[in-house]
Amino acid sequence: MNGAATLAYVQAAAALLELPLDAERAARVAGHLERTAALAARLQAFALDDETEPVALYCPAPFPSAPATPR
Incomplete structure (x- = not known):
C-alpha cells in the first residue's frame, strides 16, 4: 500500500468508527x-520450519x- 492509499484507509476507518480524526x-x-x-x-518473509519452534498446546481446564438446583 502506498502513502495515499494508507491515508485513505485510515480516514475511511475513522469515519466508519465515528472517530474524530483531523488531517x-x-x-x-x-x-x-x-x-x-x-x-x-x-517477519513474515523470514522462513521458519515447523520444527523450529513447536506450537504450545492449549488444554482448557x-x-x-454446576451445582444442582433444588426443585
Whole structure:
C-alpha cells in the first residue's frame, strides 16, 4: 500500500468508527500503520520450519459441574 492509499484507509476507518480524526493526526496514524506493515512483512518473509519452534498446546481446564438446583 502506498502513502495515499494508507491515508485513505485510515480516514475511511475513522469515519466508519465515528472517530474524530483531523488531517494531521490521520497522517501520523497512516505513518505508524505503514511502519507496522513494513515490520510485519519482514517477519513474515523470514522462513521458519515447523520444527523450529513447536506450537504450545492449549488444554482448557475441565468445566466445573454446576451445582444442582433444588426443585
